[in-house]
Amino acid sequence: MTLGRPRRILVTGATSGIGEAFARTLPRDCDLVLTGRNEAKLDQLAHELASERRKVEVVAADLAASAAVDAIVDTARRGPLDGLVNNAGLGPYGRFRDAATDELTAAVDVNCRAPVALTHALLPHLLEDARSGDRRAFVINVASTAAYAPVPRMAVYAATKAFVLSFTEALATELRSEPLDVLALCPGPVRTRALPFRFAPGTRSPEDVARLALDAVGRTNVAYTDMATRAMLAPLSNARAVVSRALGAGLALTQRGG
Numbered sequence: 001m002t003l004g005r006p007r008r009i010l011v012t013g014a015t016s017g018i019g020e021a022f023a024r025t026l027p028r029d030c031d032l033v034l035t036g037r038n039e040a041k042l043d044q045l046a047h048e049l050a051s052e053r054r055k056v057e058v059v060a061a062d063l064a065a066s067a068a069v070d071a072i073v074d075t076a077r078r079g080p081l082d083g084l085v086n087n088a089g090l091g092p093y094g095r096f097r098d099a100a101t102d103e104l105t106a107a108v109d110v111n112c113r114a115p116v117a118l119t120h121a122l123l124p125h126l127l128e129d130a131r132s133g134d135r136r137a138f139v140i141n142v143a144s145t146a147a148y149a150p151v152p153r154m155a156v157y158a159a160t161k162a163f164v165l166s167f168t169e170a171l172a173t174e175l176r177s178e179p180l181d182v183l184a185l186c187p188g189p190v191r192t193r194a195l196p197f198r199f200a201p202g203t204r205s206p207e208d209v210a211r212l213a214l215d216a217v218g219r220t221n222v223a224y225t226d227m228a229t230r231a232m233l234a235p236l237s238n239a240r241a242v243v244s245r246a247l248g249a250g251l252a253l254t255q256r257g258g
């Protein structure tokens with residue numbers, strides 16, 4: 001069974017940064033389902049990326065609202081689906097006590113609730129398509145090096161990313177015998193509008209990050225750990241995150257299974 005060339009991929013948060021880089025990096029004959037809130041940007045991407053060989057569908061939806069997930073799932077189920085990139089995310093920066101409650105809970109909804117709901121709703125479709133075509137599918141959940149340690153002034157953001165990493169690793173283990181690769185992408189600083197210090201040395205381009213993630217799909221030797229060694233590796237993971245943050249160039253990919 002092979003990964004094969006992906007036929008149709010869903011990318012959330014495709015209107016900017018890493019998500020847009022995923023959309024632009026995927027093979028030109030792979031159909032795309034792109035989501036975000038910015039309708040004008042979605043239309044621009046659809047216009048630019050669609051071709052005779054590729055259909056691009058867009059869904060404008062606010063992932064802080066649960067109805068958004070239903071709209072995206074409806075569209076995604078209307079065709080084959082070989083991959084889901086749960087990339088949309090946001091990270092309020094500043095003192096927890098000064099932040100608006102809505103801003104904090106939106107980060108939890110977009111970063112945690114939406115990927116769980118989308119993955120849960122689309123998993124049967126991904127697995128069925130993969131099995132029937134004798135191929136593999138994938139889920140990439142975009143976490144962060146912030147997943148490895150608490151970050152004061154980004155307390156909620158770092159906690160949501162720890163959730164994404166934990167969720168992804170457990171899911172990958174649960175699904176290890178299925179034709180599905182489940183990866184957590186944990187970049188360090190990436191040059192997107194979300195990064196306050198865009199031009200610091202050692203930051204990565206969103207294109208680099210998207211390419212690294214897509215190249216990792218289907219490989220089992222990216223950074224394999226299993227549940228039993230997780231506890232032993234935790235201090236090491238934290239140390240690695242601190243070092244990579246200090247270097248400003250961290251990117252870790254964790255894959256379970258295989």
Ligand SMILES: NC(=O)c1ccc[n+]([C@@H]2O[C@H](COP(=O)([O-])OP(=O)(O)OC[C@H]3O[C@@H](n4cnc5c(N)ncnc54)[C@H](OP(=O)(O)O)[C@@H]3O)[C@@H](O)[C@H]2O)c1
Binds near residue numbers: 013087187189193
């Ligand atoms: N940049 C970094 O240094 C870095 C490092 C590690 C991890 N990450 C992670 O990478 C992912 C992408 O971030 P980025 O740096 O590329 O940031 P970005 O350029 O700000 O892009 C964020 C994307 O998420 C979408 N999004 C945000 N809130 C949304 C909502 N409520 N509903 C629907 N879509 C929403 C945005 O769409 P609209 O603008 O259309 O709403 C946009 O497409 C995030 O999960 C982030 O946590 C980033």
